[in-house]
Amino acid sequence: MFEKLMNIDRRIVFTLVALVVIIPMLAPFSIPLTVAEPTQNLYDYIDALPPGSTIMISFDYGPSSFVEPEPMAEAVMKHCFDKEVNVIGITLEIQAVPLADKVMQRVAVEKGAVYGEDYVLLGYRPGDTFVILGMGAEIASVFDSDYLEKPITEIPMLQNITNYDQISLLLVLAAGSTVEDWITYGHTKFDLQIAAGVTGVIVSQMYPYLQTKQLIGLMPGFRGAAEYEKLIDAFGSGTKGINTASLVHLLVIGLVVIGNIAFFVQRRREE
Amino acid sequence: MKQQVPLVLCFLFGIVMILTEFSPHAASQATYKEIANWGRVISPFVLALAVITLIQTHWARIQRRTEHWQYSVVVFFGMILMVVVGTPLVIVGSPFGPQHPAFQWLFNNVQVPMDATMFSLLAFFIASAAYRAFRARTFEATLLLVTAVIVMLGNVPIGDIIWGDTASNARQWILDNPNLSARRGIILGISLGAISQSIRIILGIERSYLGGGD
Numbered sequence: 001m002f003e004k005l006m007n008i009d010r011r012i013v014f015t016l017v018a019l020v021v022i023i024p025m026l027a028p029f030s031i032p033l034t035v036a037e038p039t040q041n042l043y044d045y046i047d048a049l050p051p052g053s054t055i056m057i058s059f060d061y062g063p064s065s066f067v068e069p070e071p072m073a074e075a076v077m078k079h080c081f082d083k084e085v086n087v088i089g090i091t092l093e094i095q096a097v098p099l100a101d102k103v104m105q106r107v108a109v110e111k112g113a114v115y116g117e118d119y120v121l122l123g124y125r126p127g128d129t130f131v132i133l134g135m136g137a138e139i140a141s142v143f144d145s146d147y148l149e150k151p152i153t154e155i156p157m158l159q160n161i162t163n164y165d166q167i168s169l170l171l172v173l174a175a176g177s178t179v180e181d182w183i184t185y186g187h188t189k190f191d192l193q194i195a196a197g198v199t200g201v202i203v204s205q206m207y208p209y210l211q212t213k214q215l216i217g218l219m220p221g222f223r224g225a226a227e228y229e230k231l232i233d234a235f236g237s238g239t240k241g242i243n244t245a246s247l248v249h250l251l252v253i254g255l256v257v258i259g260n261i262a263f264f265v266q267r268r269r270e271e
Numbered sequence: 272m273k274q275q276v277p278l279v280l281c282f283l284f285g286i287v288m289i290l291t292e293f294s295p296h297a298a299s300q301a302t303y304k305e306i307a308n309w310g311r312v313i314s315p316f317v318l319a320l321a322v323i324t325l326i327q328t329h330w331a332r333i334q335r336r337t338e339h340w341q342y343s344v345v346v347f348f349g350m351i352l353m354v355v356v357g358t359p360l361v362i363v364g365s366p367f368g369p370q371h372p373a374f375q376w377l378f379n380n381v382q383v384p385m386d387a388t389m390f391s392l393l394a395f396f397i398a399s400a401a402y403r404a405f406r407a408r409t410f411e412a413t414l415l416l417v418t419a420v421i422v423m424l425g426n427v428p429i430g431d432i433i434w435g436d437t438a439s440n441a442r443q444w445i446l447d448n449p450n451l452s453a454r455r456g457i458i459l460g461i462s463l464g465a466i467s468q469s470i471r472i473i474l475g476i477e478r479s480y481l482g483g484g485d
Binding site: 008010013014016017018021031032033034036062063064065066067095097098099102125126127128129130131133134137141142147148200203204205207208211220221223226242245246247248249250251252253255256258259260263264 | 304307308310311313314315317318369370375378379382383385386387389390394395397398399401402403405406407408416419420423424426427428429430431432436439443446447450451454455458
């Protein structure tokens with residue numbers, strides 16, 4: 001029996017994973033969530049910004065990983081629009097432009113924000129580090145127009161914004177290594193205040209930057225999105241995601257425990 | 272000459288960019304800004320190079336009829352379709368562009384679900400691989416297993432229900448101490464390696480970027 005258990009057909013594992021992903025979607029439930037310090041720090045920082053301030057969000061993720069950072073973008077923008085903080089969207093990932101456009105428009109409609117006055121999407125320019133460095137000198141030297149090709153001189157909320165000196169915070173929503181690029185070039189060279197929201201797989205890489213305060217806050221994966229949603233009291237796809245992730249985590253832990261029990265029993269029998 | 276010109280350019284620009292970091296003088300900063308602009312002009316050529324390499328690779332597969340060459344035809348079909356509907360060629364009267372509903376529809380209903388599906392498959396394979404491979408065979412494997420279980424439990428709120436604050440606190444301790452120390456060591460190692468490699472490239476000792484050989 002234990003030998004069978006050790007060599008269980010992987011299709012059974014796949015079916016179990018599918019079930020624990022699908023069931024919470026059909027029968028939503030809620031799990032009490034405590035807010036961790038890095039997310040609380042980001043919330044407090046934005047909450048303390050005076051009305052009329054501007055933050056920049058860098059949407060550095062693609063279609064394969066948008067499920068985790070998108071709820072973070074949504075929650076942070078809702079908070080910003082409630083506080084009358086303006087939002088500039090950019091991206092270092094070419095495929096993120098339509099994704100950023102969609103989420104910005106969705107939140108703007110819900111909160112009654114006006115394009116060009118409360119928020120703007122500048123879009124994508126190639127050159128990663130050169131884009132970060134160029135905007136530090138002058139944003140207009142990199143983005144002379146927004147993603148709709150409207151000259152930025154005609155966009156009201158950008159009239160008093162020249163470079164990072166007028167940006168209160170940069171939030172990097174990333175599924176790759178761009179947080180490090182922003183810290184290396186944006187923070188170190190221009191003293192830009194940076195926070196991050198990253199996918200679960202790269203969370204552990206962010207901790208050295210949190211300790212050195214090069215990141216003022218961090219939203220780790222679905223949990224970070226759910227925590228921010230809790231802070232602004234607007235439960236959305238981040239909360240749904242963390243509930244599903246909870247069950248999948250439990251399943252994987254359960255499978256590992258069962259696999260190890262079978263392994264030890266089998267080994268003892270062989271001895 | 273073919274090698275000397277790139278070596279001289281690399282040396283000059285490398286040294287100039289280092290010097291501008293140490294001088295706040297207006298001329299120095301203007302030079303820095305100008306070279307950074309040139310860098311941005313060069314960047315799109317990287318995209319062009321990627322497209323050319325993609326075409327060469329898949330064209331060769333189709334010509335040689337290698338295994339699964341039919342997928343390369345799909346690559347060309349997808350690429351041409353997205354270029355046509357995504358490029359605003361006003362001169363030739365094309366109505367398309369990134370804002371056109373056809374492009375938006377293809378992106379939202381083809382590319383996004385396909386990319387997300389590929390990434391989501393990881394969950395199934397990780398669960399299966401964890402079940403088969405995560406065995407406490409040695410002390411190191413046991414340590415890894417226990418650490419992984421603690422971090423996983425601490426990552427999700429259900430961990431707090433099962434184990435109270437202990438799950439979150441234990442996860443936080445692991446991330447703040449062993450993880451942070453290891454990550455910092457890796458960052459320092461990578462940074463020192465990058466500095467020494469940069470010096471080798473600027474001084475012309477490392478020449479592999481020229482196409483191999485000396």
